[in-house]
Amino acid sequence: MPRHRPLFVVALVVVLALVATVAFVVDRPVLMHRMLAARAGEYLVPAHLEGFALDTHAPGVHSFRDGFDRGLLVETTEGLVVVDPFSAKTATRLKAALDARFPGRPVRALVYSHAHLDHVRGGAVLAPREVIAHERCTLAWRDFPADDILAPTRTLAGDATLTFGGVELRLVFHGRSHGDTLYSIHLPASRVVFAPDLAFVRALPPGGMPDYFTPGFLAALDRVEALDFDVLIPSHFDVGTKADFSAFRAFFRFVNTLATDEVARRGWPESAADGEALFRAVYEPVRERYRDWHGFDEMVMPLLIRQITGAALGY
Numbered sequence: 001m002p003r004h005r006p007l008f009v010v011a012l013v014v015v016l017a018l019v020a021t022v023a024f025v026v027d028r029p030v031l032m033h034r035m036l037a038a039r040a041g042e043y044l045v046p047a048h049l050e051g052f053a054l055d056t057h058a059p060g061v062h063s064f065r066d067g068f069d070r071g072l073l074v075e076t077t078e079g080l081v082v083v084d085p086f087s088a089k090t091a092t093r094l095k096a097a098l099d100a101r102f103p104g105r106p107v108r109a110l111v112y113s114h115a116h117l118d119h120v121r122g123g124a125v126l127a128p129r130e131v132i133a134h135e136r137c138t139l140a141w142r143d144f145p146a147d148d149i150l151a152p153t154r155t156l157a158g159d160a161t162l163t164f165g166g167v168e169l170r171l172v173f174h175g176r177s178h179g180d181t182l183y184s185i186h187l188p189a190s191r192v193v194f195a196p197d198l199a200f201v202r203a204l205p206p207g208g209m210p211d212y213f214t215p216g217f218l219a220a221l222d223r224v225e226a227l228d229f230d231v232l233i234p235s236h237f238d239v240g241t242k243a244d245f246s247a248f249r250a251f252f253r254f255v256n257t258l259a260t261d262e263v264a265r266r267g268w269p270e271s272a273a274d275g276e277a278l279f280r281a282v283y284e285p286v287r288e289r290y291r292d293w294h295g296f297d298e299m300v301m302p303l304l305i306r307q308i309t310g311a312a313l314g315y
């Protein structure tokens, strides 16, 4: 009997390990979270947006796209204007594309649309004559690794108009909105707006929209809505029209109004049933209208949680 004990112990350990593995694998929350992570990957880079491309939207007005990210490129007689280099990888791909398409044309100016690190890295490879950004950007980078961000040579505060070779770029400052350094860029002659991290074409924002103050974000949407333009270039996903901008603004207002009204009507939940009822009161009308938008399933939860919490806390 004793000589069977080691075998028995080994068998028991193997069985317990198998049980633990099976329990982990079939654990519903774990499965759910893994599925969400996989879906988030598909959301971020849908197949039709893989790779690098230059797209033209009006004479001399282009966007460059690298997977999920999209920046603005404007031709002027003084040289090229680039808005947002994104990363060393993207800026290097852009540099190669510029050398092939516009040989010998310098980058007259590199403009940062706002301070967020996913927009501003790697610009040195473009060798711009000027780097232009809101004055608070350098403050925003102080507490983060920022060695690969080309420092601004000219800072702005508030609205500004940049003119290069007769091409006018109107920079519309949004204050505390998405961060507190955000500019949209209006090209009135081309009827184009670059609206970075402000609107998306029939798509939910990533992560439910990062780093925003709701009243300021709504005001920024109103301000761009009032501009006269035909082409909307967002900083992520597809390019669209003024109607797409209006649709995104309506979507965001709809979610915000529902969250604000339901929190005001019901108060903060006092039971699990209250919590579920509050969530469903916001979720179901939003799903009814917007379930066919890109990323609805992946990104609706963080957006609604953020909006309900923001309505209750005031942010």
Ligand SMILES: [Zn+2]
Residues within 6 Å of the ligand: 114, 116, 178, 197
């Ligand atoms: Zn951003």
